[in-house]
Amino acid sequence: MKMRVVLSLVLLGFVLSGCVRNNDYTPSPEASGEKIFKEACVQCHTPVSSSVMILKPEMANADAIVEKVKNGKGIGMPAFPNLTGEPARNLAEYVLRNSVTR
Helix, strand or coil, rough: HHHHHHHHHHHHHHHHCCCCCCCCCCCCCEEEECCCCHHHHHCCCCCCCCCCCEEEECCHHHHHHHHHHCCCCEEEEEEEECCCHHHHHHHHHHHHCEEEEE
16 A cells, blocks of 8 residues: 555656756747647647647736746646747747637
């Protein structure tokens, strides 16, 4: 039983480790939103039913998406401090065009 708990915690740590820290990803200045999403986001955000994401209404605007990408959120969303300016806008527009809001 104790070994099972330890194994579960190790596995959980392994699963979350890819999505818990700052990410030093830096896209090229001309990178498209789709390219950025595939290189930086798809590790944690797997498209569902041909939609990139399901957004809450408060996240369904470019400014909110850019802010979340820049700062991250809690342990589940890493901050991408190097994803700024035009590349960040390109990513936000790609997410908005390819997501549903609920």
